Structures are given as C-alpha cells and as structure tokens.
Amino acid sequence: KAGVTQTPRYLIKTRGQQVTLSCSPISGHRSVSWYQQTPGQGLQFLFEYFSETQRNKGNFPGRFSGRQFSNSRSEMNVSTLELGDSALYLCASSLVYAGGIGDEKLFFGSGTQLSVL
Amino acid sequence: DQQVKQNSPSLSVQEGRISILNCDYTNSMFDYFLWYKKYPAEGPTFLISISSIKDKNEDGRFTVFLNKSAKHLSLHIVPSQPGDSAVYFCAANPSNYGQNFVFGPGTRLSVLP
Numbered sequence: 001k002a003g004v005t006q007t008p009r010y011l012i013k014t015r016g017q018q019v020t021l022s023c024s025p026i027s028g029h030r031s032v033s034w035y036q037q038t039p040g041q042g043l044q045f046l047f048e049y050f051s052e053t054q055r056n057k058g059n060f061p062g063r064f065s066g067r068q069f070s071n072s073r074s075e076m077n078v079s080t081l082e083l084g085d086s087a088l089y090l091c092a093s094s095l096v097y098a099g100g101i102g103d104e105k106l107f108f109g110s111g112t113q114l115s116v117l
Numbered sequence: 118d119q120q121v122k123q124n125s126p127s128l129s130v131q132e133g134r135i136s137i138l139n140c141d142y143t144n145s146m147f148d149y150f151l152w153y154k155k156y157p158a159e160g161p162t163f164l165i166s167i168s169s170i171k172d173k174n175e176d177g178r179f180t181v182f183l184n185k186s187a188k189h190l191s192l193h194i195v196p197s198q199p200g201d202s203a204v205y206f207c208a209a210n211p212s213n214y215g216q217n218f219v220f221g222p223g224t225r226l227s228v229l230p
Contacts, residue, residue: 012157033217035220040126040220042121042223043161043208044220048217056217074152090161096141103165105151105163107163108153108160110158110160
C-alpha cells in the first residue's frame with residue numbers, strides 16, 4: 001500500500017511569491033492534515049480536511065489556505081510568502097478523523113522543504 | 118503557550134544503555150498520547166501510544182509510562198541502538214471530537230556506538 005506522497009520535495013521561492021504544495025493520502029484515508037515544522041517549534045497544526053471540508057484550523061494567518069478534492073488529495077497554498085514561512089511542511093492522512101476519537105493515528109509524508117529567500 | 122513540552126532538546130546515550138525521553142503536558146483533557154520518531158528527510162512515523170486509562174504500555178524495546186497526576190509521560194528505550202538516533206515527538210490527543218493532535222517540540226536522541 002503506497003504511503004502518503006508529497007510533492008515537490010524541495011521548493012525555493014522569494015518573498016512575496018505564492019506557493020502550492022500537494023499531498024496524496026494513503027488509499028482509503030479520508031482525512032488530511034497539514035503541519036509546519038520549524039526548528040525548536042515542533043509540529044504546528046495548520047488545518048485538517050475531511051471529505052472536502054475543512055474541519056479544523058490552527059493559529060496561522062489567512063495567507064495559509066488549503067483544499068481537498070473528491071479523491072481525498074489535498075493542496076495547501078501560501079500567498080505573499082515571508083522569510084518566516086521557510087519550514088518543512090508535512091502532510092498526514094488518517095482513516096477517519098485525525099485525533100478525533102481514541103487511537104486514530106496519523107501517517108505522515110516526507111514533507112516539502114520550503115525555503116523563502 | 119505550549120500545551121505539550123519536551124524540555125530536553127537533545128539527549129546522548131551509549132549503545133546498549135537505556136534512553137529516557139520525557140514529555141509534560143498542561144491540558145487535563147488530553148486522553149491519548151503518542152510518540153513519533155523522525156529521521157532526517159523523512160516524515161514522522163508512529164512508534165507507540167498509551168491511553169489515559171493505563172499507566173504503562175510496552176512494545177518490544179519501547180515502553181511508555183504515564184503519570185496522570187503529574188501530567189507527565191516518558192518513553193524508555195532498552196537497549197538503545199544506533200538506529201534509534203532520531204528526533205522523537207510526543208503528541209497528545211484531546212478527548213473532544215474534532216480536535217487535533219498537539220505535538221511537542223521534539224527531542225533529538227543520539228545513540229553512540
């Protein structure tokens with residue numbers, strides 16, 4: 001069974017540009033969550049989608065947005081990039097609800113390393 | 118305000134000895150805890166979990182202990198192996214439906230041969 005696939009693996013952008021990252025969840029998984037990882041901050045929750053609907057959103061500015069398609073694939077978009085947006089962006093899928101009930105586990109992709117110059 | 122804390126950014130242990138990684142949390146609504154392991158250039162992978170109704174869960178060389186009164190959990194790795202060198206994240210799951218995992222900042226474990 002294929003794992004969570006994120007593309008691209010690496011991105012270099014300049015301030016003010018926008019970027020779109022893509023995530024294909026494990027087949028059959030309907031929930032997709034996005035996290036930002038920066039040194040010393042751990043994984044900061046961005047948002048979660050389930051059945052094409054955003055179910056939950058973390059404490060990030062509106063420049064960060066996402067969507068989920070009918071095949072459960074998800075994209076996240078960051079507009080007007082800032083230097084502080086440089087981070088590893090991780091996508092995770094789960095079968096039902098990410099963290100909603102009991103021991104539902106997250107399965108992570110390898111991430112997209114975004115560098116903003 | 119971090120709800121899940123891992124106060125040791127790094128830890129070095131000799132191969133064959135015990136590794137103890139600690140995690141503290143502040144939200145008493147957390148009822149399920151997980152440990153994830155992350156190698157460079159890879160996404161985190163699930164390692165072991167524990168429900169709040171238990172105080173210990175064991176899986177091979179990995180044991181997680183939970184002290185609810187102290188809001189503290191720890192991951193023990195015995196014996197430690199060089200392949201265990203990675204960043205370990207503690208994560209907590211609130212009991213509220215629709216809430217999402219809260220991760221700690223991680224502890225980098227180095228197992229020295």
